[in-house]
Amino acid sequence: MEATQQTPHIVMVPTPGMGHLIPSIELAKKLILYNNISITYLISNDGSSLEPQKEALQALPKSINAIFLPPVSFDDLPEGTKIETRIVLTLIRSLPSLREAFKDLKERSNITAMVADLFATEAFEVAQEFGVLPFLFYTSAALDLSSMFYLPKLDETYSGEYIDLPEPLKLPGCIPFQARDLVDTLHDRQNEAYKWLLHAVKRYRMADGIILNSFTGLEPGACKALNEDWPGFPPVYPVGPLIRTISSREDEDGSECLKWLNQQPRGSVLFISFGSGGTLSHEQLLELAYGLEMSGQRFLWAVRSPHDLASSGAFFTVKSAENPFYFLPDGFIERTKDLGLVVSSWVPQIKILNHSSTGGFLTHCGWNSTLESVVHGIPLIAWPLFAEQRQNAVLLSEDLKVAVRVQANEKVVGREQIAGYVKGLIEGDEGKMLRKRMEDLKEAAAMAMEKDGSSTRLLAEIAQILSNNRTI
Structure with a gap:
């Protein structure tokens, strides 16, 4: 472990799949440039090969480490269970081992914050249990995050399938779009995957902040509205574009x-x-x-x-x-x-x-x-x-x-x-x-990633918040 007891230490909790891990790694590489931060990934294991994740994480600076949690069992799940359900359950069933790994890290380092993937909101309870800031990392667009913010209200006010909505969805700061273009998981409200996604979204409010992989120059209206027109939700920090560098x-x-x-x-x-x-x-x-x-x-x-x-x-x-x-x-x-x-x-x-x-x-x-x-x-x-x-x-x-x-x-x-x-x-x-x-x-x-660019400024602000275990 490279970190000392005093070095601010951040725990990253991704969920299975390289599509979410890649931008998370790029975020980690940016964060360690500030305030002498160290980072540990707690990687849950669905039982599939972890070689791609290991290869990506082994190439990182020494201040970024990874702990691979024991695999969980899906023997009780019916064939054809949706991907989203399995992703969420991977994290939920890993919570005992995640909690133990977190406790061990807390005893050896100065953990100040947890940054969890958008499907890993169950981990927020571990963050709160150990008194560290819970943050969410949202790996998609501001338009997509806006639809997630709207989902609980939509679920309460409309009883049918969303694909049957007669009018386009008009979300603050976003271009109107048809309900058929919503994320796949929302097309069948009876499926367990829908219920798990809704459950995760309702827990977004537990976060002290949401780090978003978009930038104001790409989605100016949506980025502005996320911080002004959605009362009750945490502040959103658009810090993108976080993309792979040449490996x-x-x-x-x-x-x-x-x-x-x-x-x-x-x-x-x-x-x-x-x-x-x-x-x-x-x-x-x-x-x-x-x-x-x-x-x-x-x-x-x-x-x-x-x-x-x-x-x-x-x-x-x-x-x-x-x-x-x-x-x-x-x-x-x-x-x-x-x-x-x-x-x-x-x-x-x-x-x-x-x-x-x-x-x-x-x-x-x-x-x-x-x-x-x-x-x-x-x-x-x-x-x-x-x-x-x-x-x-x-x-x-x-x-x-x-x-x-x-x-x-x-x-x-x-x-x-x-x-x-x-x-x-x-x-x-x-x-x-x-x-x-x-x-x-x-x-x-x-421009967003230049020294004085919008994303660079927000990254520096987030690094300060995560290091100090308090919101600004």
């Missing part, structure tokens, strides 16, 4: 992608990736391949094996070891070899987005990928699949106007439609307008 793995891997990009004209390549958890049906995968071929545009595609029952392969659901190339159209690789590169392994996304040849990104609109696109100024084709991605797509396409959204009115988006989106983004007039607006956001993101 040692990116220096070692991905050379094939980068060598290929080096040979392409500036701004000519569409990067296609649905993230580590996004999956398409086999039929949709075929249509995407044919659409890319029809477009005649250059592309770099990180392809995954299809799955016909789930759009989310993240966490606990889809585990396919099959070669995704097997599912592509016959002859596709050969026919497109002069235009495209298809890879089935991990790709260095940050380096790809930062490459001068990359002119667009077809994305599932996960918030990490969204912020990475903003930081690097890459316009988007928004193809949301699950979680809060439809809300992100609304923000990107209708509010910020840096993306064209795929209109999936039918079960499968056709190849002609896909070809139109791709061609329009890379060489069309609409693509030029999207690119210009994204360049403006890129500049705003850089």
Whole structure:
């Protein structure tokens, strides 16, 4: 343990999944720059491999440590239990071991605060038990956090399914959006996952503050409203964009992608990736391949094996070891070899987005990928699949106007439609307008993280609050 008894020590409590751990790590790396803070992660274990988490945490400075808690059992849960339910239960069932680890740390170090993930609000009771500040880290957009603030009232005032609401939702400072674009978990109020999410959201008020991975230059209206128009909720600190930096793995891997990009004209390549958890049906995968071929545009595609029952392969659901190339159209690789590169392994996304040849990104609109696109100024084709991605797509396409959204009115988006989106983004007039607006956001993101930028100032303020175990 690097910390002394006097060094302010912060405990970070993430929940399973790299999508939430990655921005949490970036937050930790920022916080240790202030006030000689040290940090320990308490990692709950759902029983799946923790190698990705261990790899990410082992590469951190010595003042950031991790304790991996014993795995919990899900033998009593029925098959098909929603991801959100399992995430929350992982933390709840880890509470005894988390409490013991916290107690041990408290005896050996000066713990001043706990920062818990948005699904880890049960851990607040441990923070209060040991007299330290409970903070929440919200890893998505201000628009998404606004909908969570509104959820308890919506639950009380509307008895039906939200997808049947006749009017758009109009939240303070946010663009109006249809209820069908709410996070997946809210589409079935009878499911246990809905009840667990509502339970977690009601506990947000227990936090002394909420750290938000967005920034005022990206969502000015929503960020302002979160602190002015939601009485009873804790103050919100937009400190983003917190995104991955280039890792040692990116220096070692991905050379094939980068060598290929080096040979392409500036701004000519569409990067296609649905993230580590996004999956398409086999039929949709075929249509995407044919659409890319029809477009005649250059592309770099990180392809995954299809799955016909789930759009989310993240966490606990889809585990396919099959070669995704097997599912592509016959002859596709050969026919497109002069235009495209298809890879089935991990790709260095940050380096790809930062490459001068990359002119667009077809994305599932996960918030990490969204912020990475903003930081690097890459316009988007928004193809949301699950979680809060439809809300992100609304923000990107209708509010910020840096993306064209795929209109999936039918079960499968056709190849002609896909070809139109791709061609329009890379060489069309609409693509030029999207690119210009994204360049403006890129500049705003850089300003937020400058020495006197809005996010930097708030990070310094949060570090002081967490170090002193008191609100300012």
